[in-house]
Amino acid sequence: MAILRSSFAFIVGTGFGVYLAQNYKVPNIQGLVNTGLVIAKHIEENYRKPKKRGDGD
Template sequence: MGIIRSTFSLMTGTVLGVYLAQNYNLPNIKKLANTGLLFAKHMEENYRKPKKRDNDDE
């Protein structure tokens, strides 16, 4: 009974996703995720703590 229940929810989600994509103006998730990752990388580079320099070698 478990495989039928999990397959039913997978098929329902797929059909609902196809319906929404065809009938509504949904954002491109891949583009949105890439923009978010680019923003996170930019924030990390700008606000990262500076590395400690060891001047013991000189």
């Protein structure tokens, strides 16, 4: 009984997520994350301070 009680929210959330994914157009979260990482990397490379001459590299 304790296992069912403690995992009730997980089971209901999983079932609801499956229902939403099958019946509605849900955006691809992995694609959004990858796009955000590419944009963040581009911004970081463009606005990074230049290295000083005495840094060893």
